[in-house]
Every structure is written in C-alpha cells, then in structure tokens.
Amino acid sequence: MQEELKTEQLLLRPLRETDAERLAGLANNWNIARMLSRMPYPYALNMAQDWIARTAAERAEGEEFVYAVTNGEGFIGTCGIQAHANGTHEIGYWIGEPYWNRGYATEAARAVLADGITRFGAETIVSGHYWENHASGRVLTKLGFRYTGEEYRWCAARQEKVRCLTMRLARLDN
Numbered sequence: 001m002q003e004e005l006k007t008e009q010l011l012l013r014p015l016r017e018t019d020a021e022r023l024a025g026l027a028n029n030w031n032i033a034r035m036l037s038r039m040p041y042p043y044a045l046n047m048a049q050d051w052i053a054r055t056a057a058e059r060a061e062g063e064e065f066v067y068a069v070t071n072g073e074g075f076i077g078t079c080g081i082q083a084h085a086n087g088t089h090e091i092g093y094w095i096g097e098p099y100w101n102r103g104y105a106t107e108a109a110r111a112v113l114a115d116g117i118t119r120f121g122a123e124t125i126v127s128g129h130y131w132e133n134h135a136s137g138r139v140l141t142k143l144g145f146r147y148t149g150e151e152y153r154w155c156a157a158r159q160e161k162v163r164c165l166t167m168r169l170a171r172l173d174n
Helices: 017-027 045-061 104-120 134-142
Strands: 011-014 064-071 074-083 089-095 125-130 145-155 160-169
Touching: 011 045, 011 104, 017 045, 017 074, 045 064, 064 104, 074 104, 089 104, 104 125, 104 134, 125 134, 125 145, 134 145
Parallel strands: 089 125
Antiparallel strands: 011 064, 064 074, 074 089, 125 160, 145 160
16 A cells, blocks of 8 residues: 555545644544544543554554545544455544544545555455444445445444444445
8 A cells, every 4th residue: 555645635644653642632532432443532642652553563564554634734533444354444534523524534535445445456345334423424425335234333432332334335246
C-alpha cells in the first residue's frame, strides 16, 4: 500500500507520534467512541501513544494499514483497512466531531478502499456499522457496500455487545 494517499481535500499518511495529542483530544468523545468497536472511553493521551506505536508494527506485518486523515488544519481522524484471519479485509474510519458533515469520511474511505482493492482484491472487502450510526451507513453505501446481515460486536466504550449491520462491497456480487 502507498505510504500517502492524496484526495481533493485530504492527505492520508501513516500515523506519527506527533499526532498523539490531537488524536486523544478528538477521540475522547462519547459520540465517536460509542460508534466504534475498538476505541475505549474515556480516551487518554497514553492510549493514543500506544496505539500509534502498534499501528507501525501492524503496517510492517501487513495486518492493518491505518492512515491519519489530515486536512489544512492537521489531524482530523483515521481510516484504515485490517486483514482478518478468514481472508477478508475490513475498512473502518472515524472523523473528529468538529469535522463531521463535510464529506471527509467518504473521501478518506474512498482513497483507502481503492488502495486496499489494488492490494488485496475487491472480493475481500467488508465493513459494518452499529445499527444507530446512520451516517456511517450512508458513507459505506456511497462507496458501493451493500448490507449482508447483522451480528453483535463488542464495543469497548460501551462495554457491551451492540447490534452491527454487516456490509460487503457490492462489486463482489457481479
């Protein structure tokens, strides 16, 4: 995968240690954490530092490719693609609340998805969102994902399993 992805409004690049403070500030938000499986809440600076260090190792091992999403103001969220043991690859993302409703999630995910398809092949790309996260459903639908079912996934912030609507890239079914 490419180290940097450029879009019309964004630059996506590997996370850096210098992103930790801003990442922690944006991620320490219940409205974000409650919609993600792996993000704890509250979210502290040391958690951001640890996660940034892990992303470099996971990238080197080809397990997960996480990008910092940046605009003219700097770091605004993350977008990445993760390999699963069953051979599928899952795309995920979050954007800091001050930057919602500007198309950034769709734009970032479109770039990561295109890069992931080149690397892994379209037949392996899946995603999903918690049942009440309609905005994420709209992002994924715009990218060509279609609903395949539902399951319960653990949410670290909520400390419970939450109903998740599963999706798959529709091009796979052609």
